[in-house]
Amino acid sequence: MVSEQSAAFDQIGRRYDESFVERDAQLAEGAWLIEQLGRPARVLDLGCGSGLPTAKQLLDAGIEVVGTDESAVMLELAEAQAPGGTYLQRDLRELSDLGEFDAAVAFFSLLMLTRSDIPPLLRQLREQLRGPRLLLIAMVLGDFDRFPISFLGVPTEVCAYPPDDLRKVLSDADFETVELREVAAEAEPNRIEVQIYLRAKAE
Template sequence: MASEQKAVFDLIGRRYDESFVERDDQLAEGAWLIEQLDRPARVLDLGVGSGLPTAKQLIDAGIDVVGTDESAVMLELAQAQAPGGSYLHRDMRDLSDLGEFDAAVAFFSLIMLPKADIPPLLSGVRELLRGPRLLQVSMVLGDFDRFPISFLGVPTEASAYPPDELRQVVTDAGFEITELREVAAEAEPNRIEVQIYLRARAL
């Protein structure tokens, strides 16, 4: 599965950013996180992708960002579009040798994992957190596991949770949910989807 998802984003490349019509809510989440963190601060960006908008937003605010991604093509974009971050070419499930973080974010990246892999990943992330120990996750509303989809014309698989199930998964991983909201957004031209934004704090 990992190599297949890597190939998907190698193919998509720059079109990933060009596809997004609305990113106001993700930008708002980044702004909220910036306000919560005293400097110096260190944030783990799981599935950093092209670095836009979150890695760049955090770096521009003086925050140290470590971003992981399987796609070398996306990491090249991140280096160019969000310079100053530390970008690691690896599966986001590999948390070894990363050090500690004040916060971790996973914006629309957990979607690409089988549901069985998400709880242990979140539990592992919890062990890396210090200080405010914040977590932000965004997903697409749904109820499916490794469901075949087409994203920007490239076949892939995706997973999604109903809000209550996502809340339970994150809680079971050792976090307290502080906010969960649903928003409708134009994810691709002429395609509206409901997105879930979750904020949590490690216990």
């Protein structure tokens, strides 16, 4: 069954990349992760979308990338724009058969879940991390669950946390927050939002 979220991103398709005016903060997070990892390294890109910018950034640095996404259209774009990764169409919460990773990234993908979905997903991720056991997350600043929005004209629902609440969710799943930044960015043309970038390490 196609979920409402995957159907939304099937509709959005290539416009997702075209919408982002600013991605400097996400690129900086990817660059930091590349510096932390030895080689070989294996990274899970949870909700990889079109493969830009993160999957391509990691692949270009010689890192193995496994990307998952619910949208077939976005995965087709990832195959074309970030070749060399392993891309799987699946529910974001289906992780247990993917093996171990040195790190995982979830840039603006967890917000597509409900708040009740996120703690068990984080605990599962923790069990599959090895070595440096790093996790990078990007969310939108807010305090809501299943909040209806229109993104690029397509309706969907999202969740968000205040910074301290997000830290606690990570802590309860046995992750230590290494750094948390709030960044104002133009998420769509003429729309500024405050984004949270969090770096964490499994305890």
